[in-house]
Amino acid sequence: MKYTFNWSVLWTGESGQWLLSGLIVTLELSALAWLLAVALGVVSGALRTVKFRPLRAVATFYVEFFRNVPLLVWMFFWYFGVPPFLPEVIREWMFGHGLEFWAGVLALGVYSGARFSEVLRSGIQSIPRTQMEAAVASGLTTFQAYRYVILPVALRIIIPPGTSESLNLLKNSSLALTISVAELTFQTRQIETYTAKAIEALTAGTLIYLVLCIGLASIMSWVERRTAIPGLITSGGRRR
Amino acid sequence: MMESIASGLDVIWRNLPFLMIQGFLGFGNFVGGTLRLAIPSIVLGFLLGIFIGIGRLAPQRWIRLPATLYVEFFRGVPLVMVIFWMWFIIPIVLKTAIPEFGVALTAFVIFEAAYLGEIVRAGIQSVPRGQVEAATAVGLSGVQTMRHVVLPQALKNMIPSLVTQFIVLFKDTSLASIIGFMDLTKAAQVVNNREIRPFPIYLFIAVVYWVCTYSMSRYARYLEKRIGPA
Numbered sequence: 001m002k003y004t005f006n007w008s009v010l011w012t013g014e015s016g017q018w019l020l021s022g023l024i025v026t027l028e029l030s031a032l033a034w035l036l037a038v039a040l041g042v043v044s045g046a047l048r049t050v051k052f053r054p055l056r057a058v059a060t061f062y063v064e065f066f067r068n069v070p071l072l073v074w075m076f077f078w079y080f081g082v083p084p085f086l087p088e089v090i091r092e093w094m095f096g097h098g099l100e101f102w103a104g105v106l107a108l109g110v111y112s113g114a115r116f117s118e119v120l121r122s123g124i125q126s127i128p129r130t131q132m133e134a135a136v137a138s139g140l141t142t143f144q145a146y147r148y149v150i151l152p153v154a155l156r157i158i159i160p161p162g163t164s165e166s167l168n169l170l171k172n173s174s175l176a177l178t179i180s181v182a183e184l185t186f187q188t189r190q191i192e193t194y195t196a197k198a199i200e201a202l203t204a205g206t207l208i209y210l211v212l213c214i215g216l217a218s219i220m221s222w223v224e225r226r227t228a229i230p231g232l233i234t235s236g237g238r239r240r
Numbered sequence: 241m242m243e244s245i246a247s248g249l250d251v252i253w254r255n256l257p258f259l260m261i262q263g264f265l266g267f268g269n270f271v272g273g274t275l276r277l278a279i280p281s282i283v284l285g286f287l288l289g290i291f292i293g294i295g296r297l298a299p300q301r302w303i304r305l306p307a308t309l310y311v312e313f314f315r316g317v318p319l320v321m322v323i324f325w326m327w328f329i330i331p332i333v334l335k336t337a338i339p340e341f342g343v344a345l346t347a348f349v350i351f352e353a354a355y356l357g358e359i360v361r362a363g364i365q366s367v368p369r370g371q372v373e374a375a376t377a378v379g380l381s382g383v384q385t386m387r388h389v390v391l392p393q394a395l396k397n398m399i400p401s402l403v404t405q406f407i408v409l410f411k412d413t414s415l416a417s418i419i420g421f422m423d424l425t426k427a428a429q430v431v432n433n434r435e436i437r438p439f440p441i442y443l444f445i446a447v448v449y450w451v452c453t454y455s456m457s458r459y460a461r462y463l464e465k466r467i468g469p470a
Contacts, residue, residue, distance in 0.1 A: 003332045068407070068453035069446040070414035072425055077446060080438035167316075174318035178418060185320055198328035206317055206325075213316040 009195040010204050019204055022187030029104055029183055030173045034166060036109030041116025042155075046146055048117065049124045059117070066114035071175050074111050079103035079179040104176035112169045119165055123158035124150055156227050163220040167213050174209075184208060248440030255431045255441075263427025264448065271341050272422025277413045281345060282406050285352035292353055293360025294386065307357070314354035319415055323347040327419050344416035352409050359401045363394035396467065403460035407453045414449075424448060 009015055040062075047059035066074070079100060083091055094102065127150060135145035177186040188205030192198045252259075258268070266273015295307030314322065326347040331337045367390050375385040417426035428445045432438050 064454060065446075065450060068411075068457065069449045070411040070425065072414040072417070073428075073442060073446050073449060076425075076429070076438065077442040080432070081442045082439070084439065171316075171318040174320045175415070177320065185318065185324075188321075189324070192328070198324075199332075202321065202325055202328065206321055209318060209321065210313070210316045214312075 003199070005200065006195075006197055007200050009191065009197045009200055013194070015191045015195070015201075015204075018187040018190055019184070019208065022182060022184040022205075023208060025101075025182055026170075026173055026184040029101065029108065029176060029181065030170045032105045033108035033112060033173065034169055036105065037112035037116050037169060040110065040113025041120050042151070044113065045117040045120025045124065046151065048121045050142070063114045063117045066111055067118070071107065071111045071172055072178060074107040075104065075175055075179050078107045078110075100176070100179045100181050103179055104173075104181045108169065108173055108176070112165065112172070115165055115168070116162070119158050119161045120154060122161075123154040126157060127153055153229065156229055159220065159224045159227065163217060163224075166220075167216060170212060170216070171209065248437060251431075251435050251437045251440055252444045255435070259424065259427050259431060259445065260448075262422060263424040263445075266422075268422075270422035271339055272426065274410070274413050274423040274425075277341065277344055277348070277416055277421065277423060278406075278410045281348035281352060281413070282409055284345070284349045285409070286356050286402070288349060288353035289356025289360050290391075292357030293364060296357060296361045297364060311354045311357055314351055319347070319351050319412055320418065322351045323415060323419060326350075340416065340419050340421040343419060344413075344421050348409065348412065348416075352405070352412075355405055355408070356402075359398055359405060360394070362401070363398035364390055366397045367393045399467065400460050400464040403456055403463065407456050407460070410453060410456070411449065 010019075044059040044062050047055045048063065050056060082103075083094065083099065086094070131149055131153070132145055135149040136142070140148065173183060174185040176183050177189070180186070182190075184205055188201050191201040191204070195201070262268035262270060262272060264274050266276035292307050292310060295303050296311065298304045298307070323344065326343045330343055330346065371389055371393065372385055375389040380388065413423055414425040417423050417429065420426070422430075424445050428441050432441045435441065
């Protein structure tokens with residue numbers, strides 16, 4: 001099999017448009033899933049450190065079950081398994097409004113939330129116990145102590161591992177192609193299908209992912225330096 | 241409600257041999273198996289990872305730079321992309337198509353070696369400098385020091401992270417189903433195409449994956465406690 005390169009397939013025809021729309025879908029999917037993941041991660045990560053046992057058990061179940069099953073299985077589960085149980089009206093609406101996209105957001109968000117949760121928990125546990133005791137002693141309720149004392153510090157501590165989890169989320173969004181969400185990897189495959197130029201198409205997709213990941217990592221290392229707590233974080237803007 | 245649970249369990253029961261023996265273990269009419277892919281992937285990936293981890297710490301720039309680029313490249317790209325790369329490139333390079341197993345195995349080894357390389361590097365760096373100096377003082381060469389003094393100690397420190405990475409790899413093998421490899425996930429898809437009962441089928445394989453990964457993560461935690469920080 002002799003392979004002849006033809007890079008022009010990337011800028012002729014509809015390739016450029018496909019890549020651009022794939023990039024946008026990847027970013028939309030990742031952003032929405034990220035919001036869901038952070039919300040779930042913060043709540044369940046905090047709950048795993050509270051004294052009240054039942055709350056801790058619920059959070060632990062969520063984290064251990066969702067984190068330990070492949071994301072691909074969750075994609076199929078949310079896309080094929082769950083919709084039949086929804087009421088007729090909602091199902092009709094969802095089929096008309098990109099069911100695969102929302103299933104993808106849910107699968108990626110709930111899965112990554114369990115991973116964020118572990119990051120946050122280790123962040124909270126790295127804060128000295130005396131902080132919590134001081135907060136309670138000065139008259140804050142447990143909720144207030146978490147809201148005003150523990151979480152603001154924990155969220156700044158976890159920026160480096162949080163960044164690396166966020167990049168994982170971005171890369172994992174490529175799995176949504178299996179439930180036919182037209183994201184970047186899906187569009188890369190589409191170019192390959194139409195032009196039969198696999199290497200060119202894959203190079204374009206790979207480069208876009210690399211630029212996204214390296215770009216985000218650099219931005220976050222700048223954020224990390226800006227939000228560093230003096231005397232607490234000494235790593236000082238190390239990338240990943 | 242009760243009826244639907246019973247019929248769901250019945251679907252699982254009827255397809256259990258196919259899911260577990262063909263999909264999970266890899267014995268049957270198809271080339272497949274989650275375990276049959278995961279185990280050689282971690283072994284070969286680790287062997288390549290040792291070289292990359294050592295390369296990352298090499299004093300020579302011409303070794304260090306490619307090893308660093310390798311790690312940074314593969315950690316910035318989704319695994320699905322790497323699988324597609326192998327899927328298209330191997331036939332071009334070898335001038336012949338190879339089975340899905342070979343494609344998936346190559347992709348996993350190359351991809352995981354980047355992550356395993358970082359674990360090896362961290363393991364080597366966790367060995368106190370004095371050990372290297374002592375080895376040099378008693379007259380061992382660089383390679384001998386690495387082989388007989390540093391690596392054995394580094395390996396012990398690496399074990400918990402290696403188990404954790406194996407869990408990640410074990411979950412990642414589900415991606416081989418995308419190119420048609422008959423692993424547990426693909427077997428579930430095949431069964432679902434026949435039965436059209438996605439909820440119980442996908443929930444069942446989720447539980448199978450969970451039982452494996454969770455017991456491995458408990459084991460990693462136990463090892464961490466037993467070995468303790470170096």
